[in-house]
């Protein structure tokens with residue numbers, strides 16, 4: 001099970017809460033009770049965390065709605081204990097657009113604080129140094145929410161991937177240079193910062209080490225993705241077209257696919273119904289099928305029926321993101337409605353490696 005709760009759509013976007021979120025709530029209840037708080041005080045803490053995550057959701061909706069202005073849809077928003085993630089179809093590649101989309105999230109948090117300024121101005125801070133945990137109640141609820149929204153905005157603006165600030169920095173750089181170079185510089189600055197976090201973390205707070213490592217991973221992933229897209233930029237779907245692939249009817253037994261899998265190189269198959277494309281299966285589906293249904297059952301039980309079609313003239317970088325997004329082992333390539341062939345994830349990965357080697361050889 002990946003997700004625990006799903007809410008009614010907001011602005012047409014599905015919002016999910018990841019099941020690990022419940023661990024956060026349990027941890028808050030546990031630590032508050034251990035610190036000797038009353039049930040009422042614990043209740044306020046839980047409501048406070050939920051409100052904070054409502055602000056995180058609004059932050060993600062900020063990104064999503066800004067992206068929609070540029071015709072980019074958002075698949076869903078998932079809330080994790082460490083924050084929210086809006087799954088945009090893609091990031092806009094025009095620097096000005098990426099800048100607006102990246103800033104839209106933190107802007108929402110600043111706006112929330114701005115709305116809470118009257119409450120903040122009327123509030124006198126009375127901090128009890130002996131308290132083991134911060135006690136939230138009706139009097140400090142809104143002021144604390146205002147303060148934490150500033151923190152949320154500033155944390156997200158740290159100029160390092162995967163934070164929004166990393167995208168802001170890349171967009172600003174990309175206005176003066178090409179996107180790959182801009183990404184490399186932005187990722188480099190992010191990693192330098194991450195290194196600083198890790199070192200200070202050893203002296204101050206281990207949590208900083210965690211943030212530093214999180215940034216290093218994010219920077220590497222972003223660098224790799226942009227580099228890959230750049231390698232594919234001049235190529236079209238037809239350049240990676242495979243016309244030799246295996247087709248199986250959906251009513252054949254799973255054992256048939258097992259035999260082909262063990263006999264040859266193919267790792268995925270196109271499944272048809274009355275000679276028309278019906279779906280695809282990967283080696284993982286076959287393994288799962290043997291366990292769940294047995295080898296005598298038919299292929300239609302293990303077929304992924306969400307087929308993805310691309311045109312022969314589609315940029316290969318789009319095909320690459322389609323494959324990643326759909327998690328399907330292959331996409332079908334058509335021209336004027338006619339099936340021309342397929343592109344599978346493994347072949348595309350090989351093509352990327354070969355092109356990378358070719359480009360390096362020129363330097």
Ligand SMILES: [Zn+2]
Pocket residue numbers: 059060063105106156164
């Ligand atoms: Zn954000």
